[in-house]
Amino acid sequence: xxxxxxxxCWLSEVRRRKVRMGAGQIPPDEADEVKTIVTGxxxxxxxxxxxxxxxxxxxxxxxxxxxxxxxxxxAEAAALFHxxxxxxxxxxxxxxxxxxxxxxxxxxxxxxxxITSG
Numbered sequence: 001x002x003x004x005x006x007x008x009c010w011l012s013e014v015r016r017r018k019v020r021m022g023a024g025q026i027p028p029d030e031a032d033e034v035k036t037i038v039t040g041x042x043x044x045x046x047x048x049x050x051x052x053x054x055x056x057x058x059x060x061x062x063x064x065x066x067x068x069x070x071x072x073x074x075a076e077a078a079a080l081f082h083x084x085x086x087x088x089x090x091x092x093x094x095x096x097x098x099x100x101x102x103x104x105x106x107x108x109x110x111x112x113x114x115i116t117s118g
Contacts, residue, residue, distance in 0.1 A: 012071050052102040063088055064095035
């Protein structure tokens, strides 16, 4: 499920770069990230993730969501929140670490699970 989120973020970033470079939009039938297979297990995991994010301190949760889900770069998030880029990087790191601990994943990167960032 996290791989799916990471993949979708990556695809969104690729599209965003194409639009910024003047290449235009990708046709909807080519948008693979909107094609998902939802299972009961995915639903339970999504609820757990949503709950764990909701229990994070607000400053960590908001930065984590903006960078990992919305696809903002660290610089863009820093400008959005009016804080230094290093603070954004630190909060994303701490948020990921707390989230992994709360989800019982321990070291996220060590288990092949990665939440991407900009």
